[in-house]
Amino acid sequence: MPLSHMDNTPPKFKPEKSPYNHNRFKWHIAKLTFWSFMFLGLILVFFIQSPSATSSSSSTSSDLTRRSLKTSSWGGPVWEKRVKSSARIRSRNGFSVLVTGAAGFVGTHVSVALKRRGDGVLGLDNFNDYYDPSLKRSRQALLERSGIFIVEGDINDDALLKKLFELIPFTHVMHLAAQAGVRYAMENPSSYVHSNIAGFVNLLEICKTANPQPAIVWASSSSVYGLNTKSPFSEKDRTDQPASLYAATKKAGEEIAHTYNHIYGLSLTGLRFFTVYGPWGRPDMAYFFFTRDILKGKAIPIFEAANHGTVARDFTYIDDIVKGCLGALDTAEKSTGSGGKKRGPAQLRVFNLGNTSPVPVSDLVGILERLLKVKARRMVTKLPRNGDVPFTHANISLARREFGYRPTTDLQTGLKKFVRWYVSYYGTGKKSDQ
Numbered sequence: 001m002p003l004s005h006m007d008n009t010p011p012k013f014k015p016e017k018s019p020y021n022h023n024r025f026k027w028h029i030a031k032l033t034f035w036s037f038m039f040l041g042l043i044l045v046f047f048i049q050s051p052s053a054t055s056s057s058s059s060t061s062s063d064l065t066r067r068s069l070k071t072s073s074w075g076g077p078v079w080e081k082r083v084k085s086s087a088r089i090r091s092r093n094g095f096s097v098l099v100t101g102a103a104g105f106v107g108t109h110v111s112v113a114l115k116r117r118g119d120g121v122l123g124l125d126n127f128n129d130y131y132d133p134s135l136k137r138s139r140q141a142l143l144e145r146s147g148i149f150i151v152e153g154d155i156n157d158d159a160l161l162k163k164l165f166e167l168i169p170f171t172h173v174m175h176l177a178a179q180a181g182v183r184y185a186m187e188n189p190s191s192y193v194h195s196n197i198a199g200f201v202n203l204l205e206i207c208k209t210a211n212p213q214p215a216i217v218w219a220s221s222s223s224v225y226g227l228n229t230k231s232p233f234s235e236k237d238r239t240d241q242p243a244s245l246y247a248a249t250k251k252a253g254e255e256i257a258h259t260y261n262h263i264y265g266l267s268l269t270g271l272r273f274f275t276v277y278g279p280w281g282r283p284d285m286a287y288f289f290f291t292r293d294i295l296k297g298k299a300i301p302i303f304e305a306a307n308h309g310t311v312a313r314d315f316t317y318i319d320d321i322v323k324g325c326l327g328a329l330d331t332a333e334k335s336t337g338s339g340g341k342k343r344g345p346a347q348l349r350v351f352n353l354g355n356t357s358p359v360p361v362s363d364l365v366g367i368l369e370r371l372l373k374v375k376a377r378r379m380v381t382k383l384p385r386n387g388d389v390p391f392t393h394a395n396i397s398l399a400r401r402e403f404g405y406r407p408t409t410d411l412q413t414g415l416k417k418f419v420r421w422y423v424s425y426y427g428t429g430k431k432s433d434q
């Protein structure tokens, strides 16, 4: 119809009944159905391909829901290749070691030392933000350069742990993942229960059913001595008076270790570390943030005990701790169980790894002042009642006898190495560094 002959009244709606229109309607329905199926199919494919869904065939639906909330991703052929390559043993009689907390301070150093001597090393770390995660990422980059892959995940993720043990028959687990720090336990108590108790139990549950069962060496803490006043601290001394929740969770770990050793034949060695310090250290520790704050000209709180008593620590240098960890791994006997059942008695040990010479915190500050060539703004404060103990002092004769542990680095020498690293990593904060 030509445009000029149209009137302005709106056309009345008439149902269209022609066969042509009927076919068009059917065609639309078919198209709609087709695209709906395509859309649903895509969602299904995406779900099946997602790492959390492929990671374990035995996962329960609640596992899937829980893990799908996680941000870390794992699984797939490329990931598996990296896992296997990192864990490959390169020396005769070498170990294959799962290092939990590999992006942590001690974890990084131990991983490098193991790899260097030809052991297969696979890291596991959840990269949490208890302290600056960028430092953990830098440590990760360091490990990558040595051929060590860190799987990103939590020790509470049982499906992930199962998968790792399916891929690699680990001979050893070096368990260093933990919520560290004595004072932070008052701020965030549940994080200590989550990592140091629930996470440890989850790891042991997986280890007990693994075939072969690995031998486990793990980080306990000097803080388990708590209010003990007998000095130096010996492994035989009482450890039933923890002064912080942190210490209580580490002590709980020692009791849990006893149970898994007793019921399942897992070989377990706990190492009581004494205030470990050194390059790539933890920014929440006093020697580390004192260095930062002295350089910034910020006042530093130096704790003193009752009646102006000295607060002292048996500061232990990281290289000595690494030697202790390797000694413990090398003398760890095999676990005796299989298929989740104990087949005979297994080794259960606890060792102090300290330096055997406590240093007052005020002396630590003096050393830092000399190394940094900056006078500290000291602010002497009463020891807060939040878990700190006045002193620690290790008796290390047991570790010396068992695996020749002999610390060789005094605080002055160790702090010199730490300060050199600190300045190269962060600069001094002076204008010339910026």
Ligand SMILES: O=C(O)[C@H]1O[C@H](OP(=O)(O)OP(=O)(O)OC[C@H]2O[C@@H](n3ccc(=O)[nH]c3=O)[C@H](O)[C@@H]2O)[C@H](O)[C@@H](O)[C@@H]1O
Pocket (backbone or CB within 6 Å): 180, 181, 182, 220, 221, 222, 223, 272, 273, 274, 275, 276, 284, 285, 286, 287, 301, 302, 303, 311, 312, 313, 361, 388, 390
């Ligand atoms: O040996 C251990 O088992 C523990 O060692 C350290 O705990 P801590 O010895 O308290 O280490 P720092 O927090 O670095 O404190 C070192 C010393 O400095 C003192 N301090 C700390 C903080 C502060 O502001 N001022 C201060 O004088 C503390 O009282 C302590 O005597 C670690 O943080 C724990 O994770 C570890 O388990």
